[in-house]
Amino acid sequence: MRICREKVFGEADQRLLQFAYGKALCKNLRNYETLELRFNYARGEGGEQENMSDELLFNKYDIFSIIQGHTESLKKKVQSIPANTVLNASEQDLVQALVEEFRLNVPVVKDEDIYIAHAEETQVDVSGDPMRRFFYDQHSGPIYVPGNKTVIAVPFEGDSEFFRIRPQTFTTNPPRGEITKAEILLTHVRTDQNAEAIKQGYQSTVSSIKQYLASLSASAAQFNGQLEALLTSQLKERKNRLLADAGMTAAIGLPLKKREGIPLTYSVPVTRRVPKIEQIKVSGTFSPEPALANEDYEEILHIMQNMVQVMELSPHAFHDMGEEDLRSHFLVQLNGAFKGQATGETFNFQGKTDILMRFEGKNVFVAECKFWKGEKSFLATLAGC
Numbered sequence: 001m002r003i004c005r006e007k008v009f010g011e012a013d014q015r016l017l018q019f020a021y022g023k024a025l026c027k028n029l030r031n032y033e034t035l036e037l038r039f040n041y042a043r044g045e046g047g048e049q050e051n052m053s054d055e056l057l058f059n060k061y062d063i064f065s066i067i068q069g070h071t072e073s074l075k076k077k078v079q080s081i082p083a084n085t086v087l088n089a090s091e092q093d094l095v096q097a098l099v100e101e102f103r104l105n106v107p108v109v110k111d112e113d114i115y116i117a118h119a120e121e122t123q124v125d126v127s128g129d130p131m132r133r134f135f136y137d138q139h140s141g142p143i144y145v146p147g148n149k150t151v152i153a154v155p156f157e158g159d160s161e162f163f164r165i166r167p168q169t170f171t172t173n174p175p176r177g178e179i180t181k182a183e184i185l186l187t188h189v190r191t192d193q194n195a196e197a198i199k200q201g202y203q204s205t206v207s208s209i210k211q212y213l214a215s216l217s218a219s220a221a222q223f224n225g226q227l228e229a230l231l232t233s234q235l236k237e238r239k240n241r242l243l244a245d246a247g248m249t250a251a252i253g254l255p256l257k258k259r260e261g262i263p264l265t266y267s268v269p270v271t272r273r274v275p276k277i278e279q280i281k282v283s284g285t286f287s288p289e290p291a292l293a294n295e296d297y298e299e300i301l302h303i304m305q306n307m308v309q310v311m312e313l314s315p316h317a318f319h320d321m322g323e324e325d326l327r328s329h330f331l332v333q334l335n336g337a338f339k340g341q342a343t344g345e346t347f348n349f350q351g352k353t354d355i356l357m358r359f360e361g362k363n364v365f366v367a368e369c370k371f372w373k374g375e376k377s378f379l380a381t382l383a384g385c
Contacts, residue, residue, distance in 0.1 A: 054176040054187060058212045060164040063219045067104075070223070071230070074102050078234040083242050089313035091235060096316070098231045104220035107158030109210055114202075117153040117185060121146065124191050147191045152202045154184040154209070167215035175208040184209065292357070292364045300334065300365060307333050327354050327369055 077098065085094070124147035154177075163179050178185040186205055188198045292300075307330055311318050318326065334355070357365035370381055 054178055054185075056174050057163050057177055057179070057184075057209065058166050058170060058174045060166075062166045063168060063216060066165055067219065067223050070102060070104070074098070074227075074231065075234060077101070078231070078238055081238075085313060086235065086239050087242060090316055091232070091239075093314055093316045094235060095228060095231050099228055102227060102231075103224055105159045106162050106213055106217045106220045107156040107160065109206065109213065110155045110157065111206075113155040114206070115153055117151040117183075119148065119150045122149040122189065123147065124189055126191065145191055147189060148193070150188045150190075150198055152186045152188070152198075154186060154202075154206055155182060156184065157182075162213070162216055163209075165216060167212055168219055169215040170212065171208075174212070175205045177205065177209070296338075297365070299337070303333050303337055304330055304367070323369070323371070330355060330367075330369065 081094070123144040125142045126145050127141065127143040160179055160181055163177075163184065166174075176186075178187070186202050188201055190198070311326075311329075318329075354369040355365075355367040356363060368381075370378070372378070
């Protein structure tokens, strides 16, 4: 046995070293790590080349800064919500919408879906290979030899940005990989055909990735668990402040000038109006056709738009309603604003028509309510009218 800086090599290894270097370097080599690296190459254990295009994972931000920044962004978001929405929308619906927006979604690796994205031959630059420096001039530039490249895709579900966040627990040697929207790509470039080495390499990297994600998940779970309470508190504080400001303004005793463009809370008019039906003048002996006055037509559209806004602000209240139930809400608002001549119900529904207004046996307003299924479906509906 021969000892070199506390590293023990067997006689067979010594002969291999002497064969590789042409002479015994053990006594003269200053860098023990360099000797070990060259020794491994001589034994055929250094076939894999590092892929420098891969980035260090979990190495750009830290989880504490992310949570702190996320909390501040949440507070700013609550302050940016229009006052009319804060005061009139369902608090439960607002909270749930914000929870979904700000929830931390740490990725979960889908082990069963890992696959080889592609495998191909390639040219490998071995100019940095310490074992080959004895055969090539290290200052002569790139030296290419035939090799192979295998890319293994590791699918995941979650926010890909977490692969750039350093968790509470980490190592000084984080894994490498290429981050895509739904996969981490692990590239293995080798000058040999050692499949077992590739298998062990990717499994080790995946194991390291999962350890980092587990630490991030613990921090995210703590934040997510407090998220609903934090949002509820922020919204209540904002609403109370808005109400207090409104009370202070009213206590001053001066009229408040309304600003243009500020949405008002929708309410059904107290005084029901009778729609104005105009007789269109025509030439000849034809009977004139009734037509709805433009101002009433615009008012009808305005009421329906306000009802849509009510549904958007409180989706939880309308989520489980069917088509007829939703249509009834439009009818209630319209009949609350307009009064018919013979009966109290001006608007009704009949057959395939959702909302219908008739005058002297003739249609003066027809509306059909449709669930949104995309632009193509919308255009097809218009074409069938």
